[in-house]
Amino acid sequence: MTKINTSINGKIYSDEVEDNTLLVDFLREKLGLTGTHVGCDTSQCGACVVHLDGNSVKSCTTLASQVEGKELLTIEGLAKDDDLHPIQKSFQNNHALQCGFCTPGLVMSSLDLLNKNKNPSEYEIREWFEGHICRCTGYKNIIKAVQEAIAL
Amino acid sequence: MYNFKYHKVNTIQEAVSLLSSCEDPKILAGGHTLIPTLKQRLSQPSDIIDISTIKDLSSISIQNNKLMIGALCTHNDVSSSPDVISTIDGLSELAKKIGDPQVRHRGTIGGSVANADPAADYPAALVALKAVIHTSKSTYQAEKFFIDMFQTAIETDEIIRGIEFEIPITSSYKKFKNPASGYAMAGVFIAKFDNDIRVAVTGASSVVFRLREVEEALTNKFNISSIENISIDSSNFNDDIHASSKYRGNLVKVLVEEAISDLI
DSSP: OEEEEEEETTEEEEEEEOTTOBHHHIIIIISOOTTSOOSSSSSSSOTTEEEETTEEEEGGGSBGGGGTTOEEEOGGGTSBTTBOOHHHHHHHHTTOOSSOSSHHHHHHHHHHHHHHOSSOOHHHHHHHGGGOOOSSSOSHHHHHHHHHHHHO | OOOOEEEEOSSHHHHHHHHHHSSSEEEESSOTTHHHHHHTTSOOOSEEEEOTTOGGGSOEEEETTEEEEETTOBHHHHHHOHHHHHHOHHHHHHHHTSSOHHHHHHOBHHHHHHHTOTTOSHHHHHHHTTOEEEESSOEEEHHHHEEETTEESOOTTOOEEEEEEEOOSEEEEEEEEOTTTOOEEEEEEEEEOSSOEEEEEESSSSSOEEOHHHHHHHHHOOSGGGGTTOOOOOTTSOOSSSOOHHHHHHHHHHHHHHHHHHHO
16 A cells, blocks of 8 residues: 545545556545546546646556645536536537547646647647547537637 | 555665565556556566656756756657757657657656667667667667667666767658557658768667668768668568558658658
């Protein structure tokens, strides 16, 4: 077992985890933060994307032990009470989801993109989403949602 | 994945001593090859030694006209570093073509070099840029470091500290990605120095190699027509479901031409 202290969505967590626990399993199974999804479990689909010290990462390819002393932001940390985050709103406005499975990862990834690049071109948005797979939307409305979020 | 004992270390010395005392240890840096391998139960180490928080391994600097990159620098660090962009633009471009943004936020140059995946991108840059690999106990010329598929000159109790690159006049990396995995079906790095040209190829064979005939022709005259009559010997190239060796041979020539036109 390894002891970890980490800040998740602004709240401090101290816990003991099995050494081989993945971050995504720690979030979902130990903390009940089930907004972060496991899609492919092979670091390709991006459903598990969270922010680690301000960078989007795949939580299925990170050990829980590795986040000791670090700051995490998950999809649960975006909305304030009933007010959706502007990126969540733009996903809603643009019908950028159908089944919703890939959405938490895409929203977290979009936020990281817009934090780093205030005005990405369509090409840059598409390139940024290389590590995401959405099987419902054909991506078009996701791109539109990000473009709308630029203005928000 | 199988269970293992996890260790977090703060110094290279601690890591080296664990490497010597543990039964079957593995070093964890960014984990973007190791963790997928563990999840598939393709590897069963007794101990995982997390070196990601060792402090002095994550800086990038220019020293004595060489570019120094710490082993723990992520692909994103390499692609976005002003020092890399201003000295070896081709290396920054190469790092930008690895995986996807989330992978580039975690995967490290030291991890990739130590792993020596035959389809990894960095080996082509290291060999073309006459890189020297600094480890916890020695230094290696890149050409002598990469021995074969997943095989390097590094010993089991040795850790890469950083990589020192010669700064060329100009450089370019061209890669043909496998559309599913994003790994190089072939990748060509050309570095133009004052007195010579280096051309290194990754992804086409079991290990990175130089195209010496092409290098000589380009050193005499740097244009596409000077390599027109050179045929690439693809007899030892990888031959798999993604591409035949003959196809990879053609791909290498096309990528060489693309890199040349990039630099003219």
